Amino acid sequence: MSSLEPQAVPERLPVNPRRRKVAAGDRKRVPVACNHCNSRRKKCSGQRPCRLCQSAGRECVYPSQRESSSGTVAAELEQLRQRCAALEVALADATSTSEDRQPLLSHHSHVRLGTPPPVVSEAAPAAACAGTPSTPPDATEGRMLHDPDGTVRFLGETSGATFLDYLKEFMTSLFPLAPEEPWAASPDWASLPDTGVRFIWSVGRYQTHDSRPLSEPEVDPMWLPTRTEMILLLAELRYAIQDGNGDFPSGGIYWWGDLETLPVPGPGESGLHSNEQLALYQAAFAMACQTRTASLRGADARKAAEAHSQRARMLLGNPLKMPRNPAVRMSTLALMAFYLIEVNRRDAAYACVSMAIHIAVTHGFLRGWVDEPGKRLCWTLYILDRWLSCLMGRPPTIHDDAVRMALPVEVASLPPAAGLIAHVELARISGYIVCNTYRVAPWRGASTQNKAPQHCVDEAAQMLQSWQDSLPLPLRMDSVSFNRDPAVCILQMSFHQLVVLTARPIFFIAVKKAVAERCIQPGGIPWSPEGHPRRHHIEAGLASAGWNLRIARWLVQLDASRRFAHAELHYVFNAAIIRVLEDLARESLPVPDPDVTFALELLKSDAESGSSYSRDCWVVLTGLAGLVQAFNAMGRARQSLSDQMGLFPGEQSGAAFDGMHHPAGSGSVTVQDDLQLFQLSQGDTLYRELVGWMEMDDYSLYHNFDT
Structure with a gap:
């Protein structure tokens, strides 16, 4: 039988034919004990009433025929049915018919309303429980x-x-x-x-x-908008998510790399014309289409964004290939992650950020082997990672102890660093709240592992208050x-x-x-x-x-x-x-x-x-x-x-x-x-x-x- 074909549920082996049957009158143990003897582990005579109940003058009650005929098998089957009912919410089929919806709701209401849990067919457990966790989802943290x-x-x-x-x-x-x-x-x-x-x-x-x-339209990866259109797109992007074109002293709260020099149309494999560099701009154009003004939004802008995103993915190629320019690859993945967040594809964004952080770890950037623009880019990845961790209730990609870079510093050729620094510090607090306050991935340091929940909640509140009190004036x-x-x-x-x-x-x-x-x-x-x-x-x-x-x-x-x-x-x-x-x-x-x-x-x-x-x-x-x-x-x-x-x-x-x-x-x-x-x-x-x-x-x- 092929491994891809569904396998039948194994049946019980037949009774050994050489096993000698014992007559009912010669058995030393009765097949079914009364409820009182069974609960107290007493030897029941099997009579109705049994000797112990008759001598004590109490009512002798035996289990029902269904329970006694099936024994422990029936009890185990009932437990499996109830467990599968508890898993109904997580394992419900997408095509929710009227019959499917009632068990979905009754899982959450039968305990409150006193109604019995939904009955699951005997064939359902084998199909439904495949690949499921060992405990019901709502019995632990998360869903x-x-x-x-x-x-x-x-x-x-x-x-x-x-x-x-x-x-x-x-x-x-x-x-x-x-x-x-x-x-x-x-x-x-x-x-x-x-x-x-x-x-x-x-x-x-x-x-x-x-x-x-993801949408994968047929596109020419080397195609670029006109020079005027590229200037407008990059200006809107910088105003929306970077440094506001230098109009504000905060310097913005992200850094995506150098997006001022325009690419030149035409293929090439060196310098500004490299595929990795063009991928960065295509990702930037995709993100810019998502931030356009109301008059330019709609189906056309959405299609343009999808086309630019597809070009960026095609130009990046194999994500496992060692990049020639790791900083540019990281910047492209960061922008793609931001774009995917905007179109509500959070899991895909989670994967992009993880790949970018992997590149940073491989090249030692998180240990400080990077220049100031690369450092700011790594901190932007850190912020996105913490944001997605909080948004999804999942552990961050990398622990704080593994990030040894210094915070951004002021450089004349770059925007002010105040906004980015404050954003990094806030992301650190976000990581503490996710990992320790909510215990998603608790830090095992001596200062946190033995704290009661109220202490972690109070500490998170204090950290947030301290962050607000220490903000520089332009960020207040x-x-x-x-x-x-x-x-x-x-x-x-x-x-x-x-x-x-x-x-x-x-x-x-x-x-x-x-x-x-x-x-x-x-x-x-x-x-x-x-x-x-x-x-x-x-x-x-x-x-x-x-x-x-x-x-x-x-x-x-x-x-x-x-x-x-x-x-x-x-x-x-x-x-x-x-x-x-x-x-x-x-x-x-x-x-x-x-x-x-x-x-x-x-x-x-x-x-x-x-x-x-x-x-x-x-x-x-x-x-x-x-x-x-x-x-x-x-x-x-x-x-x-x-x-x-x-x-x-x-x-x-x-x-x-x-x-x-x-x-x-x-x-x-x-x-x-x-x-x-x-x-x-x-x-x-x-x-x-x-x-x-x-x-x-x-x-x-x-x-x-x-x-």
Whole structure:
């Protein structure tokens, strides 16, 4: 049989024919013991009732026929079925039919609602469990999420996708009977109408398309734009991601190499005409097409970017080949990684950065054997590596101890180094947060390995505060005078995002506790972070979320035609999520939050230019905001009716709420058909889960602390 053909599951060997059968009356052990004897390891007589139970005067109960006939095999089979049900989210097929969606949701809801786990066919474990981890993904830190094409990938705790999956499970608990019709049979969850149902049904999903092949149009790798077009493209690129054409004293927060001297059309294998040098410019042109003004964006700009990216890949050739000019190869890979981030191909960008760092290690650059431009390029790679590590919740490519280069210094022929230095220091803090605060890849130094989670969280917050306090004047920003340098604005947004990331697990648990208290004891004191034991972390996270939304507004005022980069949209989206959760905790009135409205408009505008990332963010934020408004409306209606009827929690009549239901199939989850939140009693599964939320430790989402 070919190794590529599926192999049949091996069957049990037949019973040895020479084995002598023993008559039932001559057996020394009974085939099945009663439950009492079995649990206490006593010898059962096998009678009904058995001698021990009869002498003790108790009821003698034997296991059911299914259990006794199969013995331990049936028990093991049931355990396998339950385990495969727990793996349903990570291993669900991409073609999610109506029958597929129900197990996907029930994996996250059967524990809460008391419904049995989904039954998996006996043929499913062999096919589904192949290549899966030995423990369920949600039993450890991080998540195994699958994209629309069915490809499963690991995303760690700092990943926004992992946090969103926690949010989806949370909202599934609050809306356990969200309507399935008429969209449950849709093969693509993103095609559902713009309601909270779409958000709930996307549990276990990751919205990117990284598993799809990159576009490879047929192009001439030696082709170059006109001289005027190249000047415009490089000027836009430098303004967007490098040194702002020398207009600002920060010098920018990245360095990509010399992009001022224009290439000359025509083939060649030396100097400026080499394939590696031309690949650098093609990668720069691809990135420039992504940063073009609103009037020049759209399908044409996207196609031009894909063509330039394909030329760069063709000119680079075999990535395993030793480069003639390692610095140019590294710069090209860095720009390609940045471009891939912009088009939401994070895994591909991760690979590009890893290859570039490998080249730097091979040539001793990270040990200091490099000039100032090469040093700045290596630090840019370091920044990208830490950013992707944080974005994906994965370990960085190289440890800090392996980087022995000095920080950038001022050189007359290069832009100022202040912005790049500050960005490097912030990237170091980001690495600490990912590796130690979230324990993705904890450093084993004496100063960190034995620290409790609260110490790592406090230390990360202190590091961020020290970074902000030590900023030079050109990089500062306050509420009175916003900085006009876009690079500084992005740097400040990166800082505030790390503050949000550090405090987010604590804040999320605080929100869950506030919701639980409101469900169990309605009419209590409104939630506020003032009385919380981790008040300083929560208030810092809320303040930083507000700052990022304000800076985004400021960037729009500076240049309304400027396109927001992937990182900026990421910061805005995460800040808006925090604001929506704050509305949930405070049970805010159903008045549109101006900051959330701004974020939605910004994401929708960018999505109209063809950005899949902005579209996915807009869909998620719309659904979550709608669910929060619906839940708050239910809470206020519940409290109002309780006050009118003089009822206490758990005494409401389901009939009293019949007039609040929407027609079946309307798709609305506002004051919806599920009455469990209005009829809580101490014996309910949902009630016990709410109590469990109230008892959660503030640091329980910072995983894998083995102090």
